[in-house]
Amino acid sequence: MISKANADIIGMSDALGDSSKLVGGSMRDLQYALAVDASKSFSRAAERCGVAQATLSGQIRRLEERLGIELFERDGRSIRTTPIGARILAEARQAVAAISRIDELARFAADPFVGEIRLGIIPTLAPYLLPRLLARVREALPKAPLTIVEDMTERITASLRDGKLDALVLASEPEGQGFTSELLFEEPFWLAVSLGAAKRYRAPVQLGSIEPETLILLADGHCLRDQALALCGEPHLASRVGSDLRASSLETVLNLVAAEYGVTIVPALAVARFRSEHRDVALLPLESGASREIRLISRPFAPRRRALDALGALVKRCGREGLAMVGKVGLEPT
Numbered sequence: 001m002i003s004k005a006n007a008d009i010i011g012m013s014d015a016l017g018d019s020s021k022l023v024g025g026s027m028r029d030l031q032y033a034l035a036v037d038a039s040k041s042f043s044r045a046a047e048r049c050g051v052a053q054a055t056l057s058g059q060i061r062r063l064e065e066r067l068g069i070e071l072f073e074r075d076g077r078s079i080r081t082t083p084i085g086a087r088i089l090a091e092a093r094q095a096v097a098a099i100s101r102i103d104e105l106a107r108f109a110a111d112p113f114v115g116e117i118r119l120g121i122i123p124t125l126a127p128y129l130l131p132r133l134l135a136r137v138r139e140a141l142p143k144a145p146l147t148i149v150e151d152m153t154e155r156i157t158a159s160l161r162d163g164k165l166d167a168l169v170l171a172s173e174p175e176g177q178g179f180t181s182e183l184l185f186e187e188p189f190w191l192a193v194s195l196g197a198a199k200r201y202r203a204p205v206q207l208g209s210i211e212p213e214t215l216i217l218l219a220d221g222h223c224l225r226d227q228a229l230a231l232c233g234e235p236h237l238a239s240r241v242g243s244d245l246r247a248s249s250l251e252t253v254l255n256l257v258a259a260e261y262g263v264t265i266v267p268a269l270a271v272a273r274f275r276s277e278h279r280d281v282a283l284l285p286l287e288s289g290a291s292r293e294i295r296l297i298s299r300p301f302a303p304r305r306r307a308l309d310a311l312g313a314l315v316k317r318c319g320r321e322g323l324a325m326v327g328k329v330g331l332e333p334t
Contacts, residue, residue, distance in 0.1 A: 027099060029063045030092040032056045033071055037089050040079045093162060100163035105303045112304040113144050117311060120149045120156030120168040124224045124250060125294065128269035129169070132318040140314060144307055153223050160297065167308050168297040169315055171267075172223045180300045184316040187323065188268045188291045189228075191284045192253075194260045198282035205284050216253050216262040224250075227292050228265040254278050267292065269319065271326040294319055 035045035036056075046053040064070055071085035081089065107115065121130070130148065137146050149156060149165060157174050159165045173181050191205045201209065218225045247253045253264045258280040266274065268291075271283050296312040298305075 027096065029059050030089075030096060032059050033063060033085075034089055034093055034096065036060065036072060036079060037081050037085070040081075042079065097161070097163040101301075101303070104163075111143075112307040113141060113310070115144060115304075116147045117141075117144050117167070117304070117307060118147045118149065118165045119311070120151065120159060120165045122153055122156075122170060122223060123150055124218070124267060125169060125171065125269065126150045128267070128273060128322065129315070129318060132322060133315060136314045136318060137311070141307065141310060146311075157297075160299065163299075166298065166302065166304065167311065170223070170295050170297055171227065171292045173293070173295055174297060178300065179297045180302075182296045182312050184294045184296055184312060185319040185323070186291045187294050187319065189265050189286045190268055190271050190326075191263060191286055192257050192266050192274070192278075193263045193282050193284065194257055195280055195282055196260060197263065198284070201284055203284045204287045206287050207290060210263065214262040216247070216256050216264045218250070218253065219248050224265075224267070224292075254281055257281055268326050269322045272322070275326075 032045065032049055032051075035048050036042055039045045039048065042057050043053050046056040049056060060071065067088070069084050069088075070082055071088065073080040073082055126148070134146060137144070149159065153170055153172060153174075156165060156168050157170075157177065160168050160179070161177060169184075171187070191201065191210065193201060215228065217228055247256065250264075250266060250270060254266075254274060255278075256262065257264050258278060265286070266283070274281065274283060294315075296308070296315060298308050302308055
């Protein structure tokens with residue numbers, strides 16, 4: 001959030017000079033425009049910003065008048081960002097993030113262990129890691145409660161870049177983002193098959209014995225889908241996978257496996273829970289080396305580095321404890 005003291009920083013003539021076309025404007029106007037750019041909808045942007053649509057539309061129109069350009073094309077049915085609008089909003093995005101970081105630096109300078117930590121985490125990890133992690137955080141960081149955002153990698157990475165999240169727990173390393181990345185543990189993969197099909201496999205299951213046509217995968221956008229395809233061959237195998245059976249949750253995928261529609265690959269931390277909830281599914285470990293890296297991702301100059309380091313240590317501990325419960329401990333980062 002932008003503090004009230006900083007909200008009108010762009011409108012300060014002593015900061016930008018009287019010749020600036022943004023004099024009289026505010027950081028909030030830029031936030032409104034960024035919300036429209038992200039949602040491609042004035043109504044959704046207004047809801048996201050917590051203001052009336054008329055207020056948001058009017059402020060953006062006045063911003064465009066001050067700049068002398070149109071940020072958006074409006075045809076009554078859809079919203080498109082103009083080419084010059086895209087360039088201006090790219091700069092605005094950095095400005096908003098910079099102001100947010102100034103607020104953070106001031107707020108946490110005295111004690112980085114006081115105040116909420118906003119953590120993004122992927123859906124294929126959150127249900128199996130968070131119950132253990134939240135209890136540990138309450139005990140070890142009593143004045144730094146976690147605010148959890150569970151979403152796909154692309155969206156929470158954008159939120160981290162824009163300063164809306166403090167850190168991420170991911171199963172992949174964002175490329176070209178300039179983030180700090182810490183390897184916490186390696187999580188092995190297991191194969192889930194119906195009880196009737198289990199006799200076809202011998203544990204540990206060799207990747208070469210899995211037929212791509214039998215794989216049931218999560219929908220596009222989930223990193224687990226890409227990792228499963230990479231394990232079983234090259235990404236071009238996607239065209240041979242059962243594309244008419246794509247689900248948005250592992251729970252749905254397991255139910256399809258139980259119904260003998262195919263097999264799937266599941267992360268090890270999910271195995272303990274699935275063993276008790278899906279008695280009609282056999283869970284078999286894959287060959288050594290079939291795993292994913294669980295990482296803590298953060299901005300390199302995060303003002304609460306010590307608190308994030310403490311959080312990373314807790315995630316590592318909880319992950320290893322969870323892996324030990326399924327009888328296959330992940331590898332220690334070197």
